[in-house]
Amino acid sequence: MTDPRRLLPAVDALLAAPDVAALARVHPRSLVVRAVRETLEAARANSGATPAEGWGPAVRACLERLAAPSFVPVINATGVVLHTNLGRAPLAATALAAMHRIAAGYASLEYDVGRGSRGSRQRHCRDLLVELTGAEDALVVNNAAGALLVALSALARGGEAVVSRGELVEIGGSFRIPDILARSGTELVEVGATNRTHRADYEAALTPGTRLLLKVHRSNFQVTGFTAEVPAREIAALARERRLASLYDLGSGLLVDLSPWGLAGEPGVRDALASGVDLVAFSGDKLLGGPQAGILVGTATALIACKNDPIARAVRADKLTLAALEATLALYRDPEAARREIPVLRMLTTDPAELRQAAEALARGVGHGSEVIAGESEVGGGSFPGAKLQTWLVQLAANRLTADDLAARLRGRDPPVVARIQDDRVVLDPRTILPGQFEVLGGAVRAALDG
Template identity: 55%
Template sequence: MRLRDLPSVDELARGVNDPLAVDAARTVLARARGQINAGEDPGDLATRLRAELAAARAPRLRRVLNATGVIVHTNLGRAPLAAAALAQVTDAARGYSNLEYELEAGTRGSRQAHLAGLLQRLTGAESALVVNNNAAAVLLALAALAEGREVLVSRGELIEIGDGFRIPDVLARSGAHLREVGTTNRTRAADYEQAAGPETAVILRVHQSNFRVVGFTEQPRVDELSQVAQSHKLVLVDDLGSGALVEIGDEPTPRASLAAGADLVCFSGDKLLGGPQAGIIAGRSALVERLRRHPLQRALRADKLTIAALEGTLRLALETPDEVPVLRMLREPA
């Protein structure tokens, strides 16, 4: 076939009763021109047009079979939701809801109220709030508590969290100033003690979610960092990453971190927690309130479908955790 043999857009789309036919015909013909110029046969154009129309209507986001052996796979959507969480999403999505309305008082309410009680029971925190992912949770915490001031972070915890996003970059966008302490493989509580000064506001502890440093290593415990923070009147923020609410291997839990002295913990909703993409911040009520009132909170807040899915998941985590798919799969024998 030569270029002069190609039909016009009108000729190719004629007789096809579809509002997308003209655009699809343009795409098919453009592709055919490229193939002819490359010395290839473009094939039957009518068949190509039907295939193009079918592809235009097919969902781009669709289910796949996870045969990777990785249960919480970022590229495959992380945690699959439990049936109860899906049912709650459907119920919230099909009509109006009390997202920001107090039904008993008949007044405006807070969307954070739907999850705070469950998170308090699951983590032992005084208060909690939810944003759209854990990077946002860390960003909000640093912006609200350390803008224009120093944040102490171990050099061994300046990690990249995926797709090129790095902890120093998130910290810089918050308006805080990074102060590195210790070394890549060994950091002690004394390093934080020596680095703390009048411009320091926060000690940030970051979970090494995607790698481990082995061999000649040392990291201070949460209770040791808490003593440093208290002696200098600093806030200790523990970024836990994966968000395991129950015991899973050596993964830290929010309850354990807060009990050891962390002032705030941040963690994901769609990893080991087994819910939707979300960032959860829990800890001292006065600090959580500062975050809630910060202007960034509105830009980063979770929507009603995320809140519905997370509420359904948290309720299962509290009552029947084996009904959360991620937790069930992790506990199955190999």
Template identity: 45%
Template sequence: MNKELLKKIPKVDDLLRRSELEIYIVKFGREMVKETIQDGITKLRQEVLLNKITIDITENGVIDYACSTLDRKEKSGLKRVINATGVVLHTNLGRARISESAQEKLLEVAFGYSNLEYDLTTGKRGSRYQVIEKDLISLSHSEAGFVVNNNAAAVLLALSTIAKGKEIIISRGELVEIGGSFRIPEIIELSGGIIKEVGTTNKTKIEDYAKAINENTGAILKVHTSNYKVVGFTESVAIDQLASLAREHDLPLVNDLGSGLFYSLEDLGLPPEPTVSQAIESGCDIVTFSGDKLLGGPQSGLIVGKKVLIEKMKKNQLTRTLRIDKLSLAVLEQTLKAYLQPDHGHETIPIIRALKQGVTELEIRGNKLSDQLKGNNALSVNLLEDCSQVGGGSFPEVTLPTICVTVSSMNISCHDFSEQLRQCDIPVVCRIKDNQLVFDMRTVQDDELVDLGLAIKKVLKIIK
């Protein structure tokens, strides 16, 4: 029986002549279409041998398989999604959204030439970092500013420049792991530094740092544990104390702030977090922080501090490897300028707006989505008071009051419902709670409500 079925499997050359594949050959090229057909035929042979046939053993069956496979390939890749999770800085969804002014600058720079490394005054080669350095200095109250492609790179560059081959003193409680399994100990080792752990996980005192200093000490590293909290029987050393100790022994103090803030967010009900300028004013020689977290800009690692140290970093061969690209630099420039605008200009930054939204505003948005969905017997739609998260490793213990729209249907399980929403032309990512899909209005934008409503209806086949 299997042999007879195998004989029915169509030939590749015959399939390539079919008119249905002409448009795919134009889009993907003959070789890719051929490989896709061959994959389908291989799969079909295996299914025949296992008596588990899912592909129709006809030319049309294999053609349908090839077309659907190529359609999925065309839709795959980086694309816009609707974030309905309520996690404002969702690392897997690209973290911070950029501002409207940053989008305009991005388009201006992306589709034409720019003065990236060209001095328009002298007509000679310039530095790509000039466009952000003055603004960084103003915002951080530091001597100099610099930027690389992410904060892990910033820490790596700083330590490689300052303390390569020397001991770097750090509290055991600050040997943290950041996103994607990147760990501070490995960053230190990669920089060429030697880890010198002091204290314990829950308690480190100034005496622990002082006892660890010797002739081979290269730097003291302070890592802000923004993505977790140790509570209870704890003790840590204040930055100004560490700065005094570092100065006494003529050692640089490097502070990895992680998220990084230019302004306190306490007026939004969030707990106090050290700002960049506070870290500088407390005596840090170098401060590093991310551009795409609480700052609300593009992926980047910002470095501020002593001019003599930052000038050395610029000459480090790693700088070329870790440098920021022109598109990220354009977005960062506009983001920094927003912070320098008077009258709360930084509130034009989407991350700040998202955190600042009140329950009343969110309820209005929720009602708009509910109105689109109600009147369909296939759906149960309700508003829910719930909690959002800041995300991005920031304020791990903090939740923000929010309004969500809950949706459920007797015709489809929550798991399948959620999965199919992720396969829409504009994918929707939400959360599941109490056997309902939960769409958090804090991270859904007003101009996304129509697309979100249509996606939900399409999955349930309420509309075609």
């Protein structure tokens, strides 16, 4: 008996078929060839069975899948404001406009228009950062780990950096502070215990090879109970006494006080600098609400060393990052405007009563027995660990579907809807749903429930 796989058409034969040849007239031939090969391979894996829909439609479906971008907008209905897997901070409208304005043509990235000569890309954000934080100088690189790497290389390469064992954090993606220290050419010296570290521990660890005292804010976890840590101001004072450099890895980069909205305990950038450390490092795309960036602020002497370090060139920020960051920082000149215009701040400070209204409107639009229930949102992104924000959720009635099946259907919509599962039910949190997305979301949920 002949193996059906031997009867499959050749690639050239399929390419010559009228409906497939028509695809090659509107799509790159290389992509059509790939779609044909993958369609044939799928049939071969299926014991040589001809696609039920026919070769032409099967190739077209494969082609559409191959041509579709994998990087797409999604609706974040999880209630996690700084969702790392979903890109963290959505940008303010002015930041988006600035990126478009700069990306559309040539720009004064490293050109001084007034002088008609080469300029520095750092000047676009430097003055704003100095103004907003009270620092003497500032440096922007492409991510927070890069900022830490530059600072360690510039201030401690070839020497020792002393850090508490309780602050040797993993920052996500399996990247850990000790790994970054090693890559910077700095030797790690651990002091204290996981839960308790004292000034005397730092003092006892100092040697002629010590170059830097490092303070790391535990932004993505909490240590409670029998604990003790050395405040940044004492770290800075000890560093000055021993003529050492000091660095505070802050993480989130908070520029406004969020305690009126129940979010307290996260050190702000100004407070960190006021402790007297030489450098503070933080992210652009967490609580600051801007693009992914690593930011260093501090003394002029420390920043000169950082700017002159070769690693700073390797991790420099691109023009779109700088455009978005400059526009975001400009909003902070008016804290109330920042709270209104920067999506992350707006989400974190939305009144629960507004969220209830939004949830009720969404539930009415969805129908299908949806209910509004009280719940909690999370800040996410390694910020305010353990903090819960009061919210109102739309709980979907999945009927015969499991929660996992319904969540998968929602992710299969265009745009994909990322919900969360709580107590074996799919829930939607309006806190992280952007204005203008509610109508689309309602339609997507109805379609998923109707199946």
